[in-house]
């Protein structure tokens with residue numbers, strides 16, 4: 001697939017490396033692509049860094065890996081380009097969780113408007129295990145995802161599988177509120193039970 005990843009930080013690099021390895025085309029979108037000359041050394045020679053619009057245009061799927069506080073504005077600004085694409089929102093609201101009970105990804109969908117196809121995913125997957133989808137027991141780590149568009153969910157699930165993870169369908173886009181809210185708890189559990197190794201080792205059934 002043609003995947004656009006907006007952002008060039010930790011999550012963007014890990015996801016991009018994994019999808020490039022799986023044979024996908026990956027276009028990174030940066031606010032300052034001209035400063036990213038050494039990005040190829042980090043992510044791989046096949047990576048391409050564009051401006052935000054260039055990356056969105058190049059992708060069938062657009063993955064939002066920018067800070068949560070920037071996401072709605074970014075989605076609004078590029079709403080026209082984002083309509084008709086599958087948008088995977090991985091951003092975590094933490095203390096900025098919407099007060100009305102909605103998920104962060106629902107605000108992203110609202111910002112894109114009619115025709116938005118937004119999937120929430122990767123919220124509880126830490127950047128340092130994105131390239132270690134198999135945990136110490138030999139099982140794939142889970143990636144929770146949620147969304148309202150079944151066809152888009154199939155695509156997202158396939159992309160999660162392509163990284164070597166186990167996709168876990170958590171329901172509608174509104175169910176992503178529970179994903180948002182679970183992240184601080186999962187980080188606390190990871191610190192306490194996994195000795196803070198940021199392992200993303202939270203598994204449901206693999207049968």
Ligand SMILES: NC(=O)c1ccc[n+]([C@@H]2O[C@H](COP(=O)([O-])OP(=O)(O)OC[C@H]3O[C@@H](n4cnc5c(N)ncnc54)[C@H](OP(=O)(O)O)[C@@H]3O)[C@@H](O)[C@H]2O)c1
Nearest residue numbers: 007008009010011030031065066067068091092123126127
């Ligand atoms: N780190 C994790 O383990 C983890 C796990 C799950 C979800 N998340 C979520 O994933 C998103 C990215 O996390 P990350 O750890 O990859 O962050 P990061 O390393 O700080 O990267 C964020 C990227 O967003 C872009 N960006 C756009 N607007 C920005 C702004 N105003 N200020 C700073 N950067 C801006 C930057 O790329 P350019 O400079 O090229 O524009 C930057 O490289 C966050 O929303 C976070 O909640 C993170």
